[in-house]
Amino acid sequence: MYRRVVLLTLLGSLLGLVNTLPNKDDWDIYSFHINSTVTSRYATTTITSRVANRMNESKEIEFHVRIPKNAFIRKFRMFMDGEVYDGVVKAKEQAERQYTEAVSRGQSAGIVSSVGRTLEEFKTSVTVAPHKKVTFELTYEELLKRRLGKYELQIFARPMQPVKDFKVDVHINENAGLKLIEMKGGLSTKELANAITKTVTDKQAWIYFYPTVDQQKVCDSCSDNGLNGDLVIFYDVQRDVPFGDIQTGDGYFVHHFAPSDLPRISKNVVFVIDQSGSMHGRKMQQTRIALIHILSDLVEDDFFGLITFDSELFHWKQELVQATAKNIEEAKEFAEKIKDRGPTDINRAVLEGTRMLNAHPREDSASILILLTDGDPTSGETNPERIRTNVKKAIASKFPLYCLGFGFDVNFEILEKMSLDNDGLARRIYEDSDANLQLQGFYEEVATPLLKDVTMIYIGGSNLTQTNFSQYYNGSEIVVAGVITDNNIESFTPEVVALSRTTKITFSCPIATPESTATAPIDRIQRVWAYLTVKQLMKKELQLSGPEKEKVKKEAMDLSLKYSFVTPLTSMVVTKPPGEDSAVLNKPKEERPETDSIMRHGVTRKFLTYPTRQRTGFSGIYFHIHFFLENIFLSPAAPTQRFLLRPEKVALPLCFDLPTAIDVKLLHHPSRGLDIKGIIGTEENAGFTQLRIHVQSDIYIEVDTESISVKEGQNVTRYSEQTQITAGSVTVIMRDKEIDVSVGDIRFVILVHEISGRKFLWPVFRQMPLDDQAEGILVYNNGHYEEGENMGTTSSIKVQGKEIDAGRSSAVDYSLPVPVTVDCWLLSAQSVLQRPSTDFNN
Known part of the structure; x- marks a missing residue:
């Protein structure tokens, strides 16, 4: 049966040409949050969007998210009808088989990718029942790269409608100390600048972007459809110690x-510029503009050379010359006369640039070879592998080769391989109006060797x-x-x-042992290592062939699977309720946009994807995943706090989520006259900000991260230092990172954790007599659970004899003095507690 399609675009742009355009009265993005935490240059960003279908019929809603191209998606989740559905990262071949099988059955599945400069886009769709809700949550990670003295954190927003509850929270924590914090981008213009607040200390910064509905319409590229642009945060750190x-x-x-x-090292640089026929028009004009600007930036103790090429070579000078004012002016005159001509002989041009550098050795200098081309080798030596061999032999590890590929007709793969062979890098220059600025920006990055x-x-x-x-x-x-x-x-x-x-x-x-980062998330440093290793293994795999290539590829894939990274070697399969078809998320290759299609229930819908040009000059790479869910969806509150249970008859622990910013009943033990309540923090997995203990009728104890208050009758005493406290049958021993509490034969410990400068509490029961009347979140660790059929990423769990499907996920175990991340079977809170989780709210 045909169903009307409603398109919801979050943090992205409208690409699909669907049969019915969305009516904004059909759906409502009632909450949209971005939370980004940067610790020692490693950014973890979570995007949470809550959407309601306001119509009297089921609607398909799509979710778009733009993320940095260098980032790896780590987690995608949907909250539907009290259940949680997690994406599972698999080897690409395995995921593709699942995708192909779904298409062959006429089920909904699709992957569409298009080209972008700095961003990629994830897209998924879901059918929402009348007057019901769905929550989407995406997490990605990125190691920020320093360029021109700054790190850049980019956040893009285009929800296509004003959102009442719209928040962006950024927390930067740098132990080295912060040196610079500045914000740019379209979302910092006009009245939106007033929606940004910033707090900066020596080592930390908090940036909050909370625009009102009216403010969301007034940035440079905003309209009545809401935000459309990016917020870019630049910062650097103190560098008091040269070692770093x-x-x-x-x-x-x-x-x-x-x-x-x-001190700056003087350089020897040769520019090898393609002037073949394909460089005709704007490409050639922009190249001339950029080259003239770059020549102006040369310093007098630099030496330089300039070659243009098609099937022939054209020298400004046969040898390198000093960058005197006279020589620079003459070189500019040569650059102004560069014109496009015939075919492309890359091999000969690069070898000639190499000869010029090798013929002009200078002590205490650094040599650089820069190639700019927009096409395949079509003249002279055209075999890519022989070109690589020739260039590598000629350079012989003496200096780096940087290859700039102009546009999408260029054979970018050979440029990447040549650069990697010779300690350089390849970068694509996009055919935009600012292409000359892209060329100049790259040169500025390598202009000053130290x-x-x-x-x-x-x-x-x-x-x-x-x-x-x-x-x-x-x-x-x-x-x-x-x-x-x-x-x-x-x-x-x-x-x-x-x-x-x-x-x-x-x-x-400078110190005997490097500084430990105990305040950081326990696995962050390990994840930085994994992120870098995967990136570098994929570059290495590009250069190799045969068994060595397969070995490196497997190593990179195994790491991607272990750390749940969506990389070019892995895909994410979005898990759904039984009976639903599959959806697969790929990290796409960068290629020219083209016509794509999506198969939905046996009907193929074709549409165009293309790079959308924003005023900032950015465009996106687009992932599209389409699937249909017939269930009635109900969104729980989010962000959430994850709890772990360790039943004896289940191989993996169980886990479930509760909403944050609530007061939770942890334990009610009527025979002991004991009540323990906890207040969950407002952030994702923020732990408890306060615990309240009530014993009998007249003893109240409140514990927060800095102190303990004891109320006995009308007397209130506050303790903030390590000590032992006795109040009636209660004994409390305060330690630095741990608080011991004994109430008769019940004993529990309150651990004080600190992560990224944020402290929180976590209660752990050491001794508690069983009592059929006892209830509370913490009592359920002794519940009756059994594991049924285990299918790797899913399992059936019997809770009180009732079989419930669970998906494999992970959680941080805060019951240990040093938290660790463990695998777990994720169920809804209601399934674990066997009653609505709201029954445990106070």
């Missing part, structure tokens, strides 16, 4: 190395990410992560050896 910032935790380390107070032949050494370290770098440029940063062998921090000795302008230089760790 090294952090350890859970047997792993991450080292950020970015010294700045070093070190060369950089070697990062870690005695007592293993499983290291890349440790050798041909050059280090001012405004950039080198990041290395690894494993501390046997977790022996005392034998771990890091140092950096490099060549500066005048001499060999060694950077040593």
Whole structure:
């Protein structure tokens, strides 16, 4: 039966040409939150959107999310009808089989990708019953890269309607100390600037963006349809120690190395510019503009060369010359006359640039070769592998090769491989009006070399990410992560050896042992290592062939699966209720936009995808996943706090979520006259901000992260230092990170955790007599659960004899002094508690 399609676009742009355009009265985005936490340059961002269907019939609603291209999606969840459905990361081949089978059965499934510059887009759809709700939640992670002296955190928003409860919360925590915080982007213009508040201390910053409904219509590119733009946060950190910032935790380390107070190394640079026929028109014009600007930025102690090529070579000068004012003006005149001509001989042009650099060796200088081209090799040597071999042999690891690919006709893969072969990188230049600025921006990143032949050494370290770098440029940063062998921090000795302008230089760790990051999430440093390792393994796999290629590919895929990263080697299968068809999320390759189709219930709907140009110059890569759910959906409140249960007859612990910012009944023990309540914090997995203990009729104890208040009768006493407290049958022992509480034969411990500078409480029962009348969230750890059929990512769990489907997920176990992340079977709170979770709210 045909169903009308309602399109909901969140943080993205309208791409599908569907039969019916959305009427904003049909649906309501009643809440939309972005929460981004950056700790030591590693950003974890969660986007939560709650949507209601206001109509009297079921509607399909789509969810769009734009994320940075360098990020890995870690988790996607939907809350529907009191149940939680998690995406599961699988090997791409396995996920593709599931996708293909769904299509062959005529079921709804689809993947569509298009091209973007800095962003990718995730899209999924769900059918919502009349007057019901659904909650979407997406989490992604990204290691922020330092460019031109700044880190950049980009948040994009385009909900297509004003949202009453719209919030963006950003928390930055840098132990090295903050040096700069500034905000740009379309969402910081006009009246929206008044919706931004900022609090900055020495090491932390909080940015809140809470626009009103009216304010959401008044940014540079906003309209009555609400927000449309990005909020970009730039920052840097203090660099008082040249060695940099090294952090350890859970047997792993991450080292950020970015010294700045070093003399500039003069450079030898050769520009190799494609002037083949395909560069005709705006490409050639923008190249000339950029090249003239770049030549103006050369410093007098630099030496440079300039070659243009098609099937022939054209030199400005046969050899490198000094960047004097006279030479620069003559080179600009040459650049202004560059015109497009014939076919493309990349091999000959790059080898000639290499010859010029090799023929002009200078001590205390750094050499750089920059190639700009927009096409395939079509003249001379055209075999990509022979070109790679020729170039690598000629350069012989003496200097880096940077390849700039103009547009989408270029063979970008060969550029990537040549750059990786020769310690450089490849970057695509997009055919936009600002292409000349893209070229200039890239040159500025490599314009000021400070070190060369950089070697990062870690005695007592293993499983290291890349440790050798041909050059280090001012405004950039080198990041290395690894494993501390046997977790022996005392034998771990890091140092950096490099060549500066005048001499060999060694950077040593200024303290006996690197700083531990106990306040950070327990697995963050390990995840940074995994993120870097996967990225670098995928680059390495691009260069290899045969068994070596397959070995590296498997290693990268295994890590992606272990850490639930959606990478080019893995896909996410969105799990749904029994009987529903599959949906698959891929991280797409960057390719030219084209016509795509989606199969829905045997009907193929074709539509166009294309890069949408924003005023900021950004465009998106689009993931589309479409599926239909017939269930009636009801959205629970979110964000949530996850709880763990450890029943004996279940291999994995169970877990369930409760909403935050509520007062929860933890224990009611009538025979002991004991009541314990806890207030859950307002953030995702924020723990308890306060515990309230009531004993008999006249003893009230309140515990927060800084103190304990005891009310006995009319007397109230507050304690904030380590001590022992006795009140009636209650004994409380305050310690630094732990509070012991005894009430007769009941004993529990309140752990005080601190993560990213935020403290919270977590109660753990050590001794509690069983009592059929006792109730509360914490009583259910002794419930009756059994595991049924286990299918890897799903399982049937018997709760009080009733069989319930569960999906595999993860949770942080805060019952330990040092929290750890564990796998668990995720059920709804109502399934575990066997009654509405609201019965446990106070």
